[in-house]
Amino acid sequence: MESFVQLRKGTTPRHVHRDLDGLKDDELGRMGFVGRQAQLYRRNDPTKFRAEGALRPSHFKADKLTPTDHTDPRGTPLPLYSNDDVRFLLSRRAEPMPFFVRNVGGDELVFVHRGTGEFETEFGRVPYEPGDWVLLPKGVTYRQVPSDAENTFFIIEAADEFRTPPAGILGRHFPFDPSVVFIPEPEVLTDGGPEWEIRVINRDLQGSIFYGHNPCDVEGWKGDYFPFKVNIRDYNAILSEGVHLPPTVSTLMTASGVVVLNFLPRPAESRPGVERLPWYHRNADYDEVAFFHGGTLLGFPMVPGLITHAPQGLHHGPPEELRELSRAQFGEFDRLEWVTISVDVRRPLTVNPELGGVK
Numbered sequence: 001m002e003s004f005v006q007l008r009k010g011t012t013p014r015h016v017h018r019d020l021d022g023l024k025d026d027e028l029g030r031m032g033f034v035g036r037q038a039q040l041y042r043r044n045d046p047t048k049f050r051a052e053g054a055l056r057p058s059h060f061k062a063d064k065l066t067p068t069d070h071t072d073p074r075g076t077p078l079p080l081y082s083n084d085d086v087r088f089l090l091s092r093r094a095e096p097m098p099f100f101v102r103n104v105g106g107d108e109l110v111f112v113h114r115g116t117g118e119f120e121t122e123f124g125r126v127p128y129e130p131g132d133w134v135l136l137p138k139g140v141t142y143r144q145v146p147s148d149a150e151n152t153f154f155i156i157e158a159a160d161e162f163r164t165p166p167a168g169i170l171g172r173h174f175p176f177d178p179s180v181v182f183i184p185e186p187e188v189l190t191d192g193g194p195e196w197e198i199r200v201i202n203r204d205l206q207g208s209i210f211y212g213h214n215p216c217d218v219e220g221w222k223g224d225y226f227p228f229k230v231n232i233r234d235y236n237a238i239l240s241e242g243v244h245l246p247p248t249v250s251t252l253m254t255a256s257g258v259v260v261l262n263f264l265p266r267p268a269e270s271r272p273g274v275e276r277l278p279w280y281h282r283n284a285d286y287d288e289v290a291f292f293h294g295g296t297l298l299g300f301p302m303v304p305g306l307i308t309h310a311p312q313g314l315h316h317g318p319p320e321e322l323r324e325l326s327r328a329q330f331g332e333f334d335r336l337e338w339v340t341i342s343v344d345v346r347r348p349l350t351v352n353p354e355l356g357g358v359k
C-alpha cells in the first residue's frame with residue numbers, strides 16, 4: 001500500500017537521485033513512475049547483462065528500414081511493434097498517396113522526423129514540418145501529400161482515443177498552450193478523379209470504397225472532434241533544479257495503455273550533487289519504445305532515427321560512462337539538449353517478425 005512514509009535500509013544517499021557516492025541508482029516501480037517504488041543502490045551497472053530468448057531489448061535505424069511506401073506510392077507504412085492497445089509504424093512515404101485513407105483501427109499520432117508536406121483531410125489541410133505531432137483521429141478521411149522525397153514518420157496508432165493529460169496541478173497550459181494548436185480550415189477539394197479511392201483500414205483488415213467525387217468536399221464543420229497538429233517547440237518542458245523528475249512530467253498525450261512522452265531541450269538540474277541523467281530502471285508494468293529525433297546529450301549527438309524497445313522487466317538507462325562524464329563536467333553544461341520521443345505501453349509488445357527478429 002502506498003505510504004507517505006518510506007522505509008530506508010542499509011547504505012543510501014540522503015536524498016533520492018543525488019550524491020550517489022559511487023552507488024548505482026536503480027528504480028523498481030509499478031504503474032510506470034507514479035506507483036509504489038523502491039530505489040536499490042547497487043555496486044554494479046544493472047544494464048550490463050546478456051539476454052537470450054524472446055524478452056530482449058531491440059533497436060533499429062529508421063533509414064535502414066524500407067516501408068513499401070518509400071518506393072511505391074501505393075505502398076504502406078511498416079509495422080514495428082504491436083499489442084492490443086497500440087501499433088507502432090514507420091513511414092518513409094516519398095510521393096503523394098494516389099488514394100485516401102480512413103483508419104478505423106484507432107487514432108494515429110504521427111511524429112514528423114524528416115520532411116515537409118500536408119495532409120489533405122475532410123476538415124481541411126494540415127501542413128507539417130519536422131518536429132510536428134499530427135493527430136489524425138480514428139475514422140477521419142485523409143490523403144498524405146509530401147513535398148520532399150526524403151521523409152520519415154513515426155506513427156503511434158492507439159485503439160483508444162488520444163487525449164492530452166488532465167490539467168491537474170500543472171494547470172491549463174501544460175503540456176502546451178491549447179491556443180497554439182494548428183486546426184484546419186474547411187476547404188472543398190476537386191482535384192483528381194474520375195474516381196476517388198478511400199482505403200478503409202482496421203489493423204490487418206483492409207478494403208476500399210470508391211466515390212465519383214473528391215471526399216474532401218466539406219463546406220464547413222463544427223464540433224470537438226478534428227485533426228490537429230502541435231510542434232515540439234511549443235511543448236512546455238518541466239524541470240526541478242534539485243532533482244531529475246520522472247518521465248511522466250514529459251507527457252504529451254495518453255490513451256488507454258499508452259503514454260506518449262517527449263524529452264525536449266531544457267535547462268539542466270543545477271543543485272550540486274544532483275544526478276542529471278535518468279536513473280537506471282526496469283519498468284515493471286510498461287514496455288518502453290523510444291524514437292531519437294536528434295539533439296545532443298552532454299555534447300554528444302543523439303542518433304537521429306534510432307528506434308529502441310525495452311521490454312518491461314529489463315534494465316535500461318544511459319551508460320555509466322556518460323553518468324560519470326555528467327558528474328565530472330557538471331559546471332560545463334547547463335542544458336539538456338536531447339530531442340527524444342518515448343512511449344510507455346502497458347501490455348507487452350510483439351516485434352514484427354519481418355524485421356528479422358529481435359536485435
Ligand SMILES: [Fe+2]
Nearest residue numbers: 281283288316
Ligand atoms: Fe525507461
